[in-house]
Amino acid sequence: MTDDEARTLNAWCECLIPEDSDPGAKRAGVVRYIDIQLTKKFKRHRKLYAQAVEALNLLARRGYSQEFAALPLEARTELLQQFEKGPDRAAFSLVLDHTMQGYYGNPRHGGNANYASWRMLGVPLVPVRGRLLYSIAPAEPKGAQS
Amino acid sequence: MSLPLVDAVIVGAGAGGPIVAKQLTHAGWRVVLLERGKWYTPWDGLKDDLRNQRNSTLGNPFGPEDEGNPRVVVELDGTKRIVAPWEPGYSNNAGCVGGGTVSYGAMAWRYHPNDFRMASQYGVPAGSTLADWPVSYEDLAPYYEQAEWELGVSGDESNNPFKGPRRKPLPMPPVAPQGREHEILDKAARRLGLHPFHIPMLRNSAPYNGRPACMRCRWCVGFACEVDAKNGTQNTVLPTALGTGLLELRTECQAREITSDERGRATGVRYFDRNGEGWEQPARVVVSSCGAIESARLLLNSANRAFPKGLGNRHDWVGRNLQGHTYTGAFGLFDEIMYDDLGPGASIAICDYNHGTPGLRGGGALCNEFIRLPYQFVGMRDPGVPRWGQAYKDWMRQAYRRIIAIQGPTQEMPVFESRAQLDPEVRDRFGIPVVRLSGPKHDHTIEISDVQAKRAEDWLKAAGAVQTWQKRAGKGTSGGQHQAGTCRMGNDPQTSVVDPHQRVHDIDNVFVVDAGVHVTNGGFNPVLTIMALAYRAGEYIAQSGLKPRA
Numbered sequence: 001m002t003d004d005e006a007r008t009l010n011a012w013c014e015c016l017i018p019e020d021s022d023p024g025a026k027r028a029g030v031v032r033y034i035d036i037q038l039t040k041k042f043k044r045h046r047k048l049y050a051q052a053v054e055a056l057n058l059l060a061r062r063g064y065s066q067e068f069a070a071l072p073l074e075a076r077t078e079l080l081q082q083f084e085k086g087p088d089r090a091a092f093s094l095v096l097d098h099t100m101q102g103y104y105g106n107p108r109h110g111g112n113a114n115y116a117s118w119r120m121l122g123v124p125l126v127p128v129r130g131r132l133l134y135s136i137a138p139a140e141p142k143g144a145q146s
Numbered sequence: 147m148s149l150p151l152v153d154a155v156i157v158g159a160g161a162g163g164p165i166v167a168k169q170l171t172h173a174g175w176r177v178v179l180l181e182r183g184k185w186y187t188p189w190d191g192l193k194d195d196l197r198n199q200r201n202s203t204l205g206n207p208f209g210p211e212d213e214g215n216p217r218v219v220v221e222l223d224g225t226k227r228i229v230a231p232w233e234p235g236y237s238n239n240a241g242c243v244g245g246g247t248v249s250y251g252a253m254a255w256r257y258h259p260n261d262f263r264m265a266s267q268y269g270v271p272a273g274s275t276l277a278d279w280p281v282s283y284e285d286l287a288p289y290y291e292q293a294e295w296e297l298g299v300s301g302d303e304s305n306n307p308f309k310g311p312r313r314k315p316l317p318m319p320p321v322a323p324q325g326r327e328h329e330i331l332d333k334a335a336r337r338l339g340l341h342p343f344h345i346p347m348l349r350n351s352a353p354y355n356g357r358p359a360c361m362r363c364r365w366c367v368g369f370a371c372e373v374d375a376k377n378g379t380q381n382t383v384l385p386t387a388l389g390t391g392l393l394e395l396r397t398e399c400q401a402r403e404i405t406s407d408e409r410g411r412a413t414g415v416r417y418f419d420r421n422g423e424g425w426e427q428p429a430r431v432v433v434s435s436c437g438a439i440e441s442a443r444l445l446l447n448s449a450n451r452a453f454p455k456g457l458g459n460r461h462d463w464v465g466r467n468l469q470g471h472t473y474t475g476a477f478g479l480f481d482e483i484m485y486d487d488l489g490p491g492a493s494i495a496i497c498d499y500n501h502g503t504p505g506l507r508g509g510g511a512l513c514n515e516f517i518r519l520p521y522q523f524v525g526m527r528d529p530g531v532p533r534w535g536q537a538y539k540d541w542m543r544q545a546y547r548r549i550i551a552i553q554g555p556t557q558e559m560p561v562f563e564s565r566a567q568l569d570p571e572v573r574d575r576f577g578i579p580v581v582r583l584s585g586p587k588h589d590h591t592i593e594i595s596d597v598q599a600k601r602a603e604d605w606l607k608a609a610g611a612v613q614t615w616q617k618r619a620g621k622g623t624s625g626g627q628h629q630a631g632t633c634r635m636g637n638d639p640q641t642s643v644v645d646p647h648q649r650v651h652d653i654d655n656v657f658v659v660d661a662g663v664h665v666t667n668g669g670f671n672p673v674l675t676i677m678a679l680a681y682r683a684g685e686y687i688a689q690s691g692l693k694p695r696a
Contacts, residue, residue: 015534018536020536037204041204041212096533099534100524101196104195104523105195118520120543121542121543121547122546122547124487128365128372
């Protein structure tokens with residue numbers, strides 16, 4: 001992915017999962033996840049990504065005379081709502097799926113940086129319960145004790 | 147290259163093959179077991195929510211390998227796709243020693259006595275090949291028991307009045323303590339007049355067979371058990387069979403075809419090893435235990451002069467009646483936190499709706515769902531919530547720990563046009579023709595599964611869910627991990643592939659031992675039935691006289 005593509009995609013994914021008290025897609029490394037997978041399992045989606053990014057920028061230039069990534073969140077969200085229903089809706093759904101994978105999936109694959117989403121949901125970070133007793137894991141995420 | 151003759155060659159080391167291997171080696175047979183995959187440990191497949199046998203977004207850790215093992219899927223609208231094992235529609239189970247039993251959720255159901263007589267019970271709906279099994283629950287009961295005790299099953303069905311008669315209890319009590327979901331759903335079911343009980347599972351709740359009890363982690367279905375508390379064939383019957391010294395297990399060997407003499411009698415199996423080198427293993431008996439789809443493929447790829455359309459396929463029944471389970475259910479959102487991080491999660495079931503609803507031909511068990519990892523939860527969205535943006539993120543945060551999911555496998559009405567056949571063009575990495583999957587589910591299957599979804603929703607409402615929504619099923623080709631039906635068992639060679647002892651009609655030394663022989667697939671996970679049939683077939687083969695007395 002080129003820097004320009006990554007910038008657009010980051011702005012795109014951040015609308016799908018925006019930052020609030022917990023990290024959004026950008027800080028969680030969703031685009032890093034996608035970029036890595038485009039060299040592996042998602043190889044055949046490369047062209048589709050390039051086309052979708054271009055189509056979204058075209059829409060932004062037409063509506064706001066600016067690149068998509070330069071727009072504020074509200075304008076980007078509005079554009080994506082159009083995009084979601086337009087001729088590129090298959091690409092939109094694919095990017096949405098990949099974004100969810102990169103945000104909620106295992107950090108091993110490049111996304112979900114520092115287990116951002118697992119901390120948000122209150123899922124204990126250690127894979128096996130009993131291991132909490134041996135404090136070999138990072139501190140308990142917030143909300144994990146109920 | 148040809149190898150020395152053995153008494154039997156078994157293709158496939160999944161749920162069925164190793165049990166037959168155990169039965170035969172214990173009767174003194176020399177056996178070769180071919181497996182296309184590797185023998186993995188839990189550390190070969192990490193605790194990875196994007197790469198496991200249940201969610202193969204980024205691949206299958208327990209096979210088959212991503213490259214070189216394509217299948218062809220024909221959508222209902224006629225669109226043809228070539229798919230890899232990790233892609234939707236492939237109907238993958240696993241490709242490794244132990245097969246699906248390495249990474250399954252391990253529910254260990256006996257089918258209901260009525261599951262074996264669906265046609266005589268309900269009549270055959272138009273457009274279905276629904277039929278009775280040629281064997282009954284009573285025929286299988288002793289072998290169910292053998293599977294339960296040799297592999298190890300925990301659970302407690304004493305509150306299930308719908309179960310078939312059993313002689314011995316399960317060897318282990320349910321895993322304890324039960325989770326929060328279990329307590330809440332148990333009370334609600336009883337209030338509704340239903341009969342909740344503890345799901346039987348091939349999972350140790352106490353040390354058994356020298357392996358420890360379940361440690362209750364959340365990485366269960368789709369993953370190999372790190373402490374080996376899940377009982378598959380790879381850690382029970384297979385080591386037992388190898389211990390006889392009479393079994394040779396050859397991994398990473400892909401069967402090409404069953405070889406035959408001029409009269410169509412099997413002489414052995416031709417296969418490729420990991421280096422692509424071709425071998426021929428001569429044997430007195432050949433057992434195909436590749437799973438419903440791959441067993442059909444092997445028979446179809448083994449055409450000869452006596453069986454020009456494939457072994458056992460004189461009447462075009464091989465690969466037909468492909469079934470799986472139509473899973474439907476519901477989700478309920480609760481005010482209180484339900485998530486307790488206690489695996490395996492699934493623990494409570496009801497069988498009140500397997501049979502006996504006027505107008506419906508059967509039904510299925512309903513169970514609470516396995517513990518959910520965050521990414522799996524993404525697909526469980528309330529349809530009223532936007533699928534992205536701040537509202538979706540807020541919903542995830544609010545709902546993830548407050549949800550109970552209930553679902554169940556609806557027993558399907560078999561359809562003759564739902565099938566696995568050879569694709570005329572696409573081949574695997576060894577040049578062997580691959581299968582093409584096509585055909586719809588029966589309308590009545592969908593009808594039953596919709597009712598089941600509603601029942602799941604009612605149960606959740608009774609449990610106090612503040613919001614509920616259903617998960618329904620489409621008509622697309624069935625199969626999946628519960629694939630069955632492609633080598634139907636029956637008395638009549640014109641309408642079935644194998645006889646009641648799982649011997650291919652008209653060939654005295656070829657047997658099919660996997661869910662392919664299931665006439666119907668029960669309203670339950672199929673593995674214990676595959677195992678029971680394997681014990682029964684193994685015993686039969688050992689006594690068949692096909693191996694000359696020494």
